Amino acid sequence: MFSCEVLRIGHRPERDKRVTTHVALTARAFGARRIYISNPDSRVIKSIEDVIDKFGGDFEIFPTTNPKEIVNKSDSKVIHLTMYGLPLDDKCEEIKNLSKDILFIVGAEKVPPWVFELADYNISVGNQPHSEIAALAIAMNNLHPTSYNSDFSGRLSVIPSATHRDMRDSSKG
Amino acid sequence: MFSCEVLRIGHRPERDKRVTTHVALTARAFGARRIYISNPDSRVIKSIEDVIDKFGGDFEIFPTTNPKEIVNKSDSKVIHLTMYGLPLDDKCEEIKNLSKDILFIVGAEKVPPWVFELADYNISVGNQPHSEIAALAIAMNNLHPTSYNSDFSGRLSVIPSATHRDMRDSSKG
Numbered sequence: 172m173f174s175c176e177v178l179r180i181g182h183r184p185e186r187d188k189r190v191t192t193h194v195a196l197t198a199r200a201f202g203a204r205r206i207y208i209s210n211p212d213s214r215v216i217k218s219i220e221d222v223i224d225k226f227g228g229d230f231e232i233f234p235t236t237n238p239k240e241i242v243n244k245s246d247s248k249v250i251h252l253t254m255y256g257l258p259l260d261d262k263c264e265e266i267k268n269l270s271k272d273i274l275f276i277v278g279a280e281k282v283p284p285w286v287f288e289l290a291d292y293n294i295s296v297g298n299q300p301h302s303e304i305a306a307l308a309i310a311m312n313n314l315h316p317t318s319y320n321s322d323f324s325g326r327l328s329v330i331p332s333a334t335h336r337d338m339r340d341s342s343k344g
Numbered sequence: 345m346f347s348c349e350v351l352r353i354g355h356r357p358e359r360d361k362r363v364t365t366h367v368a369l370t371a372r373a374f375g376a377r378r379i380y381i382s383n384p385d386s387r388v389i390k391s392i393e394d395v396i397d398k399f400g401g402d403f404e405i406f407p408t409t410n411p412k413e414i415v416n417k418s419d420s421k422v423i424h425l426t427m428y429g430l431p432l433d434d435k436c437e438e439i440k441n442l443s444k445d446i447l448f449i450v451g452a453e454k455v456p457p458w459v460f461e462l463a464d465y466n467i468s469v470g471n472q473p474h475s476e477i478a479a480l481a482i483a484m485n486n487l488h489p490t491s492y493n494s495d496f497s498g499r500l501s502v503i504p505s506a507t508h509r510d511m512r513d514s515s516k517g
Contacts, residue, residue: 189363193475200474222473255502255509260490287508297492298502300395301373302366305481308474309492312482317433319470319482329428329471335460336428 174272175311176247178207180238180286181279188212193304194277195219199230201311202318203275206231209238227325242289247272249290252306253282256293263313266292275310277303347445348484349420351380353411353459354452361385366477367450368392372403374484375491376448379404382411400498415462420445422463425479426455429466436486439465448483450476 177198182191192215195206199222208215211234219232235241242249248271266273276286287293296306311318322328330337350371355364365388368379372395381388384407392405408414415422421444439446449459460466469479484491495501503510 186362189359190366193363193366193477196472196474197478200470200472201478226472253509255505255511257504257506258493260493284508293506293508295502295504297373297494298504299369299373299399299492299494299496301369301492302477302481304366304475304477305370305374308478308481309485312485319472319474320431320433321470321472323472329468331430331468331471332428333430333466335457335466336426338428 173270175203175275176205176207176273177203177275177277177307178238178241179277180209181282182209182211183279184210184212187279188215190279190304191215192218194307195232196222197304197308199223199228200319201308202315202321203311204230205233207233207235207238207241209235225325225327227323239285239289242274242276245274247274248292249274249276250292250294250310251276251286251290252296252303252310253278253293254295254298254300256295259294259296259310259313262292262294267314273314275307277307279303346443348376348448349378349380350376350448350450350480351411351414352450353382354455355382355384356452357383357385360452361388363452363477364388365391367480368405369395370477370481372396372401373492374481375488375494376484377403378406380406380408380411380414382408398498398500400496412458412462415447415449418447420447421465422447422449423465423467423483424449424459424463425469425476425483426451426466427468427471427473429468432467432469432483432486435465435467440487446487448480450480452476
């Protein structure tokens with residue numbers, strides 16, 4: 172299975188706090204091994220670390236002040252998710268057939284021109300404005316279907332139910 | 345094609361402003377015809393209306409102070425998206441075969457018990473904490489694949505590109 176990382180750029184403290192947290196948790200739940208966040212709030216990192224602590228896995232969070240360097244130094248295929256890109260469904264098989272590690276870039280609002288230039292692929296999930304969280308989920312799922320069903324062997328695990336909330340806490344024996 | 349609506353509950357002004365906006369834009373882009381939002385900020389509604397105005401379609405926003413009544417009065421199959429529910433992939437075919445309209449419920453943080461009780465299905469997209477935006481995108485896409493490629497015939501439309509941002513503005517001839 173290919174390895175996948177996510178780079179979150181353009182994070183604006185306060186304004187994007189919860190959206191960036193959702194980006195990170197989606198990256199983790201859908202099988203990414205790491206997220207880079209440009210200039211994150213400490214509370215964003217704390218929220219994500221709390222989830223890892225409770226629900227397991229070895230997802231990593233790397234704060235960065237130089238997202239361009241992350242891209243330049245990466246050996247992965249770089250896929251920038253943008254409503255302006257080429258349709259995912261036209262490129263999905265080509266990207267799968269590369270069998271390469273992937274670095275997804277997701278921005279908030281307008282991204283700087285270098286993102287379009289340095290990306291190997293500028294890819295859209297539809298050409299309507301919606302959400303980088305939805306785009307990341309769909310792209311990760313199309314490239315690696317149902318990865319969101321992975322087991323994280325955490326202290327807490329949900330017991331799926333048709334009717335109510337149920338969790339197992341392994342620390343309580 | 346079945347019709348789809350979304351009910352966003354538990355919206356907390358300020359804290360959820362941008363996440364709720366993303367929920368609504370995802371609902372629109374993936375083919376829902378309407379969103380109900382409990383106690384929305386006026387700025388959330390304004391952001392969504394701006395997108396509809398520019399990018400087209402007849403997506404509707406209904407503010408509500410009584411989300412339970414929306415559910416009680418609905419003739420649709422009610423699908424509550426929750427990390428505690430049964431796996432989407434186990435129920436997807438059954439739900440498709442109903443050929444019924446769907447009302448998705450997505451909450452912020454903890455939802456009240458009536459949501460689990462009144463829902464026809466409590467469905468999870470994986471059992472890890474991630475994002476109601478990601479869950480809605482995956483659920484809508486699995487029930488109606490690539491609906492995000494719909495054309496909205498708006499004033500603005502993106503011209504998909506491998507390399508840069510490009511838009512057509514039909515009002516400029």
